[in-house]
Amino acid sequence: MSGNERLKSLIISAAQELWDDRAALGTFLDVVRRGDGWTQLADELEKNRPANATVYGVKSAEFQA
DSSP: OOHHHHHHHHHHHHHTTTOOHHHHHHHHHHHTTSSSSSSHHHHHHHTTTTTTTTTTTTTOOOTTT
């Protein structure tokens, strides 16, 4: 794995940890955008953020009859 691939993986992992905190995620992605060649990745991560990250992919029986 090259240095760029490792950095990309680290950026994605950090963004996923911040999914539920919009302000922190936005700040993090703004910093990522400052790096040469990382604007597109930051834009994709922001665009593909789950609408409700705290329950994304979680099946809950709480509201089932």
